[in-house]
Amino acid sequence: MIKRVSIIAGSLVGHQIGMDEVLLNFDIRSTVYGDAGRNLLDCSRGGNDLLTINTSGEFFGDAVKDISERATGGNDALTVVTSSANISATLYGDAGRGLSGHGMGGNDTFELSAFQNTFTIFGDAGGNIKDRASGGDDTVTDGSSEGFVAFYGDAGGNLSGHAHGGNDRLNAGLESTVTFYGDAGGSLGNHAVGGDDVMSVASVGAVLAYGDAKIMSGNAHGGNDSLIVRAQQTANDTLFGDAQAMSGHSRGGDDVLSVDSVRHRDGTIALFGDARMMFGNARGGNDTLISGNGNDAMWGDAQVMIGRVEGGNDTFVFKLNNGNDRIEDFGQGDPGKGQHWGTDHIDVSALGIIDFSEIQFIAPFDPTTHESLIAFETGGLAVHSQHALTAQDFLFA
């Protein structure tokens, strides 16, 4: 029997549905939840709640602990008011701990604002998502400035079993630092699948982004993610299309990475289409790495590849004012050195280069270092490739 209930300190059970609440955190309460102080169990459902936040604390769209069995989180809106400077808030779209069984996270929206706040946001769960549970499609919009933002699209911990991550989105203003995990702060293991996530941010300081998770193992699949730093004061960014390390039979998704409009260009920008390290039978995706005006160090697949790993077919895109860039793993589909690098392309169409004779080599391919140096009209590029570059390696205008 379906029964609508108001906020309770215990758990929602049976077919109970939480009411749609409007909650204002204008007092000193530092823990606010939309539906249950404990769990969502059985076939219960969280309400669609509106939480307005102006203090430090922990805020839960649905339940402080777990969502399990066939329970579902509601579609909640958590909004931080503009007058709340210097607060530290942890926001959970659905559950403070985990999602398990056939539990489902709702599609939540988070609106951040104000000056120099510290936000930690979990789209669905603070802990793990396992079994056949899935995260919702969550969206963070940040109008704040110089904030410290960490966003976990689905889980703070791991995705395991047959868990699915949702398609999450972070749109951030000019932050001090940004840390982004499209799906999991820990690992994506077993048969877990990451969602197709989008990060679009501007930052004063460092941006660290993982399209899927910190590590991937088992038969996990990464999603097709888009990680874009639109503007950056001091370049100190590291973007991973999928994870820091991939092992087992894990597969990377087809990701798009870019850092652009860098003000002070002497910092480090590292773009990894898949991971920093790949082991075992891991497979890289077909990624697109777009060079911005900073000095980009680019790996279409990974910096370290050990075992039977295989890279994808990646595209490196250049435009005017590209800085001094490096492609570290340019694959030409050949056996021999770097045989796992796939068949990659250098896209020079935006530079108006129409054929190979217009590519200006400052230093031709060196068979010892496997490096060539190219001068573009307003920038440079070093390419570490399997053999000398030919017309087949480029995409022309």
Ligand SMILES: [Ca+2]
């Ligand atoms: Ca959610």
Ligand SMILES: [Ca+2]
């Ligand atoms: Ca996700």
Ligand SMILES: [Ca+2]
């Ligand atoms: Ca990915």
Ligand SMILES: [Ca+2]
């Ligand atoms: Ca790749």
